[in-house]
Amino acid sequence: MKTILVIAGTRPEAIKVAPVIAELRARAMLNVRLCVTAQHRHMLDQVLDIFDLKADTDLDLMTPGQSLPELASRLLDRLPAAVATAKPSCVMVQGDTTTAFIGALTAFYQQVPVAHIEAGLRTRDPYAPFPEEINRRLVGQIARWHFAPTEKARQNLLREGVPTKQVYVTGNTVIDALLTTAQTVQGLPDELQPQPGQQMILVTGHRRENFGPGIRNLCAALKEIAGAFPNARIIYPVHPNPNVREPVSRLLSGISNIQLIDPVDYPTFVALMLECRFIITDSGGVQEEAPALGKPVLVTRDATERPEAVEAGFARLVGTNTDAIVRAARQLLTDERLYARMSTVENPFGDGRAAERIADVLENDLLAELH
Secondary structure, eight states: OEEEEEOOOOOHHHHHHHHHHHHHHHHHEEEEEEOOOSSSHHHHHHHHTTTTOOOSOOOOOOOOOOOHHHHHHHHHHHHHHHHHHHHHEEEEEEEHHHHHHHHHHHHTTOOOEEHHHHHTTTOOOOSHHHHHHHHHHHHHHSSEEEEEESHHHHHHHHHHOOGGGEEEOOOHHHHHHHHHHTTTTTOOOOOGOOOTTOEEEOOOOOOGTTTTHHHHHHHHHHHHHHHHHHTEEEEOOOOSSSSHHHHHHHTTTOOOEEEEEEOOOOHHHHHHHHHHSSSOOOHHHHHHOOOOOOOEEESSSOOOOOOHHHHHHHHEEOOTTTTHHHHHHHHHHHHHHHHHHHSSSSOOTTSSOOOHHHHHHHHHHHTTTTT
């Protein structure tokens, strides 16, 4: 048998690798092991439970207020032993986290080939998003298998010199996870149910580059929207990072139609996406999930590595300018023709079969080495 070691550390990584692990484990000649770094402990554990994933190795590396250099150094210290113990034929990483980059680097140091899920996303601005843009570029220099979610991502890799035969357009595995989860959600708990006549706006905001003025501007926009539209209900699952939680709590607590809640598990978040009118977010994954559910997105970033979302017409870049956020939200609340256009586009991020395509490639390539 050939062993594939999957390394993940955050909630989005776990969501996106879960369908791939399930598909790989259905292949008789592949042995899949999961190493979690717990870069985000609590939010990662939620997803592992939901998808019934059990870590073979749990490094439990998260510490309060961890800096990027501290996290990277702990990963470099602990991951080599995990890779050496597993003796994998392939190390698989997902996306652009510090866990993904150091996981790929560790595999390279041990001369183990790397498979990269969600390869080829680029903004071409090294600080947007930070540090993810550089993380994914560096993984791209190491990986042997590049699983690009879209043709545009594939073209990015080819322009950087990645051989054509090493790049595979698969769709994004988050769509696999989303479609499976959406079939099983039971609806929202009573405390999150909108009242008759209310229009729910779902908000997320956690990106490092938005800490400080960006988060404060978002809060000012949400406060203005809440005041102008009393029938709007804004639900904001607030990230636990103190750089997010403190200003959001200080600026938005006590406003009757803004509901600040703790982060919710993935099925509840899918239920919130299904129920809302539109989403305001700086998340990459939400930009991919929303079109599959017919939900317009206002992206509180100046650039996106998912330009397909903007080009298709269901996402709009509004940055962290208060006036721009309010203006775009007002249009989605009042202009039914615009709302219809933004909520009925075809999803460019996949058809729910990305994990199957990834497993096919790895099974064929790894088992070919046996003959």
